[in-house]
Amino acid sequence: MTATKWWDLAFSAAVVALGLIASFSFPDVMAATWGVWATLAALVLCYFAFGRLAFARPRVALAFMIVLALGAGVLTSFQPAMATFQAIALPLIWHLSASIRQAILVNLLLTSSVGVGFVISLGGSADAVTQAVVTEALSLAFSIALGLWITRIADYGQERARLLDELTAVQSELATANHDAGVASERERLSREIHDTIAQSLTSLVLLAQRARGELGRAGEGADGALETVELIEGTAREALTEARSLVAALAPLPVGDSSLAEVVARLAARFTRETDVKVTASVTVADVPRELEVVLLRCAQEGLANVRKHARASQARVSLERVGDDLRLEVRDDGRGLVEYTPSADNGFGLSGMRDRVALVGGRLEVTGSPGEGTSLVVTVPAPVSEAARAETPAGGTVALGTMGAA
Numbered sequence: 554m555t556a557t558k559w560w561d562l563a564f565s566a567a568v569v570a571l572g573l574i575a576s577f578s579f580p581d582v583m584a585a586t587w588g589v590w591a592t593l594a595a596l597v598l599c600y601f602a603f604g605r606l607a608f609a610r611p612r613v614a615l616a617f618m619i620v621l622a623l624g625a626g627v628l629t630s631f632q633p634a635m636a637t638f639q640a641i642a643l644p645l646i647w648h649l650s651a652s653i654r655q656a657i658l659v660n661l662l663l664t665s666s667v668g669v670g671f672v673i674s675l676g677g678s679a680d681a682v683t684q685a686v687v688t689e690a691l692s693l694a695f696s697i698a699l700g701l702w703i704t705r706i707a708d709y710g711q712e713r714a715r716l717l718d719e720l721t722a723v724q725s726e727l728a729t730a731n732h733d734a735g736v737a738s739e740r741e742r743l744s745r746e747i748h749d750t751i752a753q754s755l756t757s758l759v760l761l762a763q764r765a766r767g768e769l770g771r772a773g774e775g776a777d778g779a780l781e782t783v784e785l786i787e788g789t790a791r792e793a794l795t796e797a798r799s800l801v802a803a804l805a806p807l808p809v810g811d812s813s814l815a816e817v818v819a820r821l822a823a824r825f826t827r828e829t830d831v832k833v834t835a836s837v838t839v840a841d842v843p844r845e846l847e848v849v850l851l852r853c854a855q856e857g858l859a860n861v862r863k864h865a866r867a868s869q870a871r872v873s874l875e876r877v878g879d880d881l882r883l884e885v886r887d888d889g890r891g892l893v894e895y896t897p898s899a900d901n902g903f904g905l906s907g908m909r910d911r912v913a914l915v916g917g918r919l920e921v922t923g924s925p926g927e928g929t930s931l932v933v934t935v936p937a938p939v940s941e942a943a944r945a946e947t948p949a950g951g952t953v954a955l956g957t958m959g960a961a
Contacts, residue, residue, distance in 0.1 A: 567641035622663035629670025762787035857885030865889030
């Protein structure tokens with residue numbers, strides 16, 4: 554019984570039962586009966602005044618247990634039958650005690666008090682002393698044995714509950730890890746399928762359009778309409794090819810492994826340069842980025858470069874990651890045509906809106922700025938407070954660059 558209401562019910566029922574026993578045990582000795590009633594009333598008053606608080610306050614619990622022990626002795630001194638009060642007092646002591654040692658000591662105090670009450674109520678004879686010692690020794694032995702047994706069962710139950718909570722947490726983490734692994738595997742499969750099918754077909758279409766344009770050019774006059782159509786096919790195919798390659802880049806798995814964040818960003822920039830001929834410079838000046846933030850920042854860098862590929866028409870770009878106070882700041886800047894018709898309120902595309910949602914999940918924010926003809930700047934800021942130990946290890950001059958690479 555751990556709920557307070559059940560102890561309220563048990564204690565009240567025990568007091569009522571003892572009051573009735575006192576009324577019919579020695580009806581001719583009213584002084585003893587009144588003494589029992591007065592003591593029971595005092596115990597009830599103590600229980601509801603501060604005893605109920607003992608379930609949550611250890612200091613109050615100790616005081617109330619001492620009251621129980623002394624009250625049991627006083628009850629027994631009026632009538633020997635009141636030793637039955639131990640039936641509720643001993644379990645309550647085991648429940649309220651902060652430790653096994655404390656429970657045994659208070660048990661010893663209670664049984665000693667009841668033993669003294671026995672001797673007083675039975676006249677103080679040698680037989681009374683013997684009866685009190687034997688009775689209370691048995692009561693103490695049974696109380697300790699049952700208390701230790703039940704305590705062991707309770708501890709075992711708590712340990713099982715703790716292990717169950719840990720197992721549930723591990724299962725949740727494993728399910729999340731399996732989900733993430735499945736998502737990553739599916740993204741990799743989709744990027745490979747797009748690269749091996751759509752992108753290759755579009756590349757072939759561009760090459761065929763170029764060959765057809767050359768052949769029509771050699772055919773001389775009369776082929777102007779067909780030449781215009783072929784040029785339109787080639788332009789459309791090139792745009793579709795750019796979109797397909799951007800999608801492949803966005804879906805491709807991050808090559809993290811055992812590499813540092815600076816190395817991964819540098820490889821991302823180098824690969825982008827090889828694929829687009831846009832010179833990308835990468836700079837990372839932070840270390841010990843939490844894994845969940847690392848993934849968010851890398852995905853944002855990928856998406857930022859994908860936007861440079863699709864929209865910027867740039868010749869150079871820069872990816873930088875630095876710490877600003879308690880925040881990490883990722884910037885993808887290019888020297889392209891800038892923002893032509895973009896406004897945050899009209900952000901209906903999947904790229905930036907998806908990036909904005911991803912950043913918001915870690916408490917960050919996304920800003921896109923730029924002017925026509927002056928390039929675009931995409932800035933992601935996420936909170937990442939620095940621990941005191943890390944602050945102490947940081948050189949006075951600032952952060953140390955882990956990796957800076959100009960991918961030519």
